[in-house]
Amino acid sequence: EVQLVESGGDLVQPGGSLRLSCAASGFTLSSYSMNWVRQAPGKGLQWVSYISSGGSTIYYAGSVKGRFTISRDNAKNSLFLQMDSLRDEDTAVYYCATAGTYAWFRHWGQGTLVTVSS
Amino acid sequence: DIQMTQSPSTLSASVGDKVTITCRASQSISSWLAWYQQKPGKAPKVLIYQASSLESGVPSRFSGSGSGTEFTLTISSLQPDDFATYYCQQYNVYPWTFGQGTKVDIK
Secondary structure, eight states, X not given: OOEEEEEOOOEEOTTOOEEEEEEEESSOGGGSEEEEEEEOTTSOEEEEEEEXXXXXXXXXXXXXXXXXXXXXXXXXXXXXXXXXXXXXXXXXXXXXXXXXXXXXXXXXXXXXXXEEOO | OOOEEEEOSXXXXXXXXXXXXXXXXXXXXXXXXXXXXXXXXXXXXXXXXXXXXEOTTOOTTEEEEEETTEEEEEESSOOGXXXXXXXXXXXXXXXXXXXXXXXXXXX
């Protein structure tokens, strides 16, 4: 069974940093491109970042470009999101999600909550 | 960025009703559209990809249609488990974008 488990969400002050992790099991992570998608409280879904299966292609949403860094460790079946210079508007549940050849999201984790507040 | 606009934002319906949700793209996205269902406190679940392809395990009462800029998600006979929020997502052009959501609640 495919399973994605996010961790690392926490309460952090504006300007602070946080590193999210996504542990994959039940499949070989290296076969999939991966994404982070977030959802602010009571709001809709927003795609955040993409990394290709081998890690050579990376995209970011404009609102996080230059502040967030996506990476992966295929040997450890793990995906990461380094979040720096956090802002109030980054407060959200962050989901990791798989994508295949095309960028629709088949498998999702349960999400991890990031709260940015002083 | 491509804007995705869903209508209506909220829809009240009864069990057994036929429900249709519309998603419009600000420019042509061919058939590169997916539909998701999300229940409170849960992750989204894909229902439809490539505008009309039903994801494995999804009940056949769900169907998708459209191409270019206008798309629809139809639930042929609404079931109690279908009360949820539905999102469309385009994956034709980066950055991939979602509609604002359509909440289907009990009439």
